[in-house]
Amino acid sequence: MEGAAGGIGLDELQLAARNHGMPLELLREEVTPIGLHYLLTHYDIPAVDPEAWRLTVGGRVAAELSLSLADLRRREPLEVVATMECAGNGRARLEPRPVSQPWLLEAVGTGRWRGVPLRSLLEEAGVLAGAQEVVFAGLDHGIENGVEQDYARSLPLEEARRGDVLLAYELNGVPLPPQHGFPLRLLVPDWYGMASVKWLSRISVVEEPFAGYQQEQGYRLRREPDDPGEPLTRIYPRALMIPPGIPDFMSRERTLAAGPCRLSGRAWSGWAPVAAVEVSVDGGGTWREAELAAPGELGRWAWREWWYRWEAPAEGRHALMCRASDEAGNRQPDEPVWNVGGYVNNAVQRVIVTVTAPGG
Ligand SMILES: Nc1nc2c(c(=O)[nH]1)N[C@H]1C(S)=C(S)[C@@H](COP(=O)(O)O)O[C@H]1N2
Numbered sequence: 001m002e003g004a005a006g007g008i009g010l011d012e013l014q015l016a017a018r019n020h021g022m023p024l025e026l027l028r029e030e031v032t033p034i035g036l037h038y039l040l041t042h043y044d045i046p047a048v049d050p051e052a053w054r055l056t057v058g059g060r061v062a063a064e065l066s067l068s069l070a071d072l073r074r075r076e077p078l079e080v081v082a083t084m085e086c087a088g089n090g091r092a093r094l095e096p097r098p099v100s101q102p103w104l105l106e107a108v109g110t111g112r113w114r115g116v117p118l119r120s121l122l123e124e125a126g127v128l129a130g131a132q133e134v135v136f137a138g139l140d141h142g143i144e145n146g147v148e149q150d151y152a153r154s155l156p157l158e159e160a161r162r163g164d165v166l167l168a169y170e171l172n173g174v175p176l177p178p179q180h181g182f183p184l185r186l187l188v189p190d191w192y193g194m195a196s197v198k199w200l201s202r203i204s205v206v207e208e209p210f211a212g213y214q215q216e217q218g219y220r221l222r223r224e225p226d227d228p229g230e231p232l233t234r235i236y237p238r239a240l241m242i243p244p245g246i247p248d249f250m251s252r253e254r255t256l257a258a259g260p261c262r263l264s265g266r267a268w269s270g271w272a273p274v275a276a277v278e279v280s281v282d283g284g285g286t287w288r289e290a291e292l293a294a295p296g297e298l299g300r301w302a303w304r305e306w307w308y309r310w311e312a313p314a315e316g317r318h319a320l321m322c323r324a325s326d327e328a329g330n331r332q333p334d335e336p337v338w339n340v341g342g343y344v345n346n347a348v349q350r351v352i353v354t355v356t357a358p359g360g
């Protein structure tokens with residue numbers, strides 16, 4: 001990926017038109033309605049015949065499995081409400097801009113996923129001694145930087161054996177929609193979205209670290225092009241705000257009337273529970289702690305609501321900001337940290353608002 005300094009190119013626009021984000025006002029919903037969850041698909045959405053489709057589990061296992069959708073649906077189900085975020089969220093704000101899907105802030109969503117725990121299938125197949133990783137391959141096929149491939153990613157065996165890693169066949173109570181991986185996807189709570197392989201068809205237990213493109217080339221944090229980099233795994237903390245007031249069509253800057261204004265949004269981290277959310281209403285000059293909802297019914301893999309009472313002073317432009325930290329000591333930086341792939345830019349959100357006189 002090369003950096004671009006100018007405006008968004010047609011290649012980036014083409015990607016952005018296929019892969020949409022979640023409109024930030026949808027932060028009001030604790031579970032994102034289908035169709036409003038963000039989307040990221042590297043190649044084409046494959047056509048899958050659910051009758052003919054099978055999931056195979058093979059490689060270093062005692063007994064290979066081949067399972068139909070009906071076989072999976074007969075098993076003990078598990079439901080996980082999980083916040084998923086693309087590792088490239090925030091990429092478009094880096095300078096020079098890494099040329100790829102140009103996300104601003106909206107590559108996030110929370111789904112109610114239902115399926116079968118991966119662990120139960122690994123137990124049934126019987127993982128043999130010497131196994132290191134589990135590789136997941138999708139049915140989508142394409143070319144990336146000259147390398148033809150099925151989209152595939154691996155997980156270390158101990159992550160694959162976590163009880164909360166799902167083979168999901170439902171989202172928000174309905175069969176997976178085509179764009180989210182019908183008929184089956186992997187769902188790795190707390191990890192950036194790239195780990196959650198869609199249109200899953202093959203699971204292989206392997207003895208060597210997987211060297212596929214999406215593991216070795218993509219999704220690594222590199223400071224310079226020939227740096228081997230570190231693989232991306234869990235989601236770093238972020239808080240986002242529902243933009244208050246009303247938007248301008250083109251600039252999307254906000255306008256609202258002076259007086260009491262409830263600022264609110266959601267915050268998440270894949271490393272540890274969110275410890276605090278802070279708000280600044282003066283462009284980062286001073287910060288105050290927001291109220292943070294208890295983890296609640298959604299469970300520990302979902303974002304948490306926060307809110308803050310702001311008395312919007314009459315007439316003027318203000319930069320509203322919010323930032324999260326987690327119990328592992330991770331906190332959002334004020335400024336983006338550049339890297340070759342344009343990943344993990346969790347610099348704080350800034351919302352510009354113009355306050356008008358009350359009733360004006
Ligand atoms: N098979 C397959 N799985 C995939 C992808 C893909 O292109 N193909 N994209 C990944 C990336 S980068 C992300 S961020 C998430 C997005 O999931 P969603 O489109 O359901 O929101 O899917 C991941 N799983």
Ligand SMILES: [Mo]
Nearest residue numbers: 086087193194
């Ligand atoms: Mo992604």
